Amino acid sequence: xxxxxxxxxxxxxxxxxxxxxxxxxxxxxxxxxxxxxxxxxxxxxxxxxxxxxxxxxxxxxxxxxxxxxxxxxxxxxxxxxxxxxxxxxxxxxxxxxxxxxxxxxxxxxxxxxxx
Amino acid sequence: xxxxxxxxxxxxxxxxxxxxxxxxxxxxxxxxxxxxxxxxxxxxxxxxxxxxxxxxxxxxxxxxxxxxxxxxxxxxxxxxxxxxxxxxxxxxxxxxxxxxxxxxxxxxxxxx
Numbered sequence: 649x650x651x652x653x654x655x656x657x658x659x660x661x662x663x664x665x666x667x668x669x670x671x672x673x674x675x676x677x678x679x680x681x682x683x684x685x686x687x688x689x690x691x692x693x694x695x696x697x698x699x700x701x702x703x704x705x706x707x708x709x710x711x712x713x714x715x716x717x718x719x720x721x722x723x724x725x726x727x728x729x730x731x732x733x734x735x736x737x738x739x740x741x742x743x744x745x746x747x748x749x750x751x752x753x754x755x756x757x758x759x760x761x762x763x
Numbered sequence: 764x765x766x767x768x769x770x771x772x773x774x775x776x777x778x779x780x781x782x783x784x785x786x787x788x789x790x791x792x793x794x795x796x797x798x799x800x801x802x803x804x805x806x807x808x809x810x811x812x813x814x815x816x817x818x819x820x821x822x823x824x825x826x827x828x829x830x831x832x833x834x835x836x837x838x839x840x841x842x843x844x845x846x847x848x849x850x851x852x853x854x855x856x857x858x859x860x861x862x863x864x865x866x867x868x869x870x871x872x873x874x875x
Contacts, residue, residue: 680862691769691853691866692807699862704855736805742862749795749857751811751864 650675652741653753657714662730662762669724669757677745681722683713686736693756695737698722699744709733729761764789769854769867776874781839782827784870786854791836796837797864798829801851809861813837814859849874 651674661667673679680699684692696707703715713724724737736758742751766789776782788794798810809822811829819829826845830838837854854867 682863684866689851689869689871691869692855692864694863694865697863738807750809753807758805 650741650743650752652739652752652754654737654757656741657755658758658760660760660762663731663757664728665724667729667733669739669744669759671722671724671739672720672755673739674720675721675741675743677743678700679715679720679722680742680744681713681715682742682751683707683722684730684738684740685709686738688735692738695724715744718727725735729759730761731761734759734761746756765856765865767854767856767867768853769864769870771870772868773871775871776844776872778846778874779843782844782848782872784839784852784869784872785852786837786839787835788856789836791856791858793834793859795859797855797857798837798839799853799855801853801869802839802857803850807853810839844874847872857870 653672682697683695685695686692695711696705697707699716706712711726713722715722736756738756739754740751768787797811800808811821813819813831816831852870855864857864869872
């Protein structure tokens with residue numbers, strides 16, 4: 649079984665400050681981890697993924713995420729937030745050890761960046 | 764490059780009417796295809812997925828059905844809509860053996 653938790657429904661941050669959106673996961677095999685962003689009334693856009701290798705993954709729009717195996721976390725980060733980063737963010741996990749290729753999505757975290 | 768199309772973008776239908784939502788993918792062959800529904804509470808619910816023509820797997824029992832008549836075409840249907848079918852419907856694709864999904868722009872369905 650696989651699951652993912654996004655413990656915060658909403659994250660508020662001032663423009664120019666660093667941001668973190670949290671994600672923890674549970675999977676029996678090797679975790680494949682993903683972050684997506686959704687702007688209002690739009691489809692989800694892929695941001696970045698961790699499959700293997702370096703624990704720090706860099707993605708689109710200046711976002712990065714750090715894979716922490718001991719804490720089973722994959723938090724999304726950005727050094728300096730922009731108002732245009734305000735959106736809904738989804739974390740997803742998939743068991744990469746030969747199980748289903750269907751990912752499990754978190755419930756999403758609404759990021760609000762204040763000017 | 765690959766693109767994914769969904770139509771219509773918005774749909775208002777009365778209870779009991781039929782439904783047909785279409786999704787097509789360009790620029791790739793033999794994609795895995797998915798239908799999701801996103802309710803107002805924001806979570807994504809996987810409805811159907813397909814690994815090939817005519818191969819459909821259903822995740823949730825309901826009055827919806829899906830078909831894949833061509834390699835890059837995925838259709839979501841209903842014979843009689845319910846109020847609870849209202850939501851934002853998203854089609855997605857992924858490359859077989861690859862990892863991330865790519866989503867279409869979505870269809871906003873309101874059942875009245």
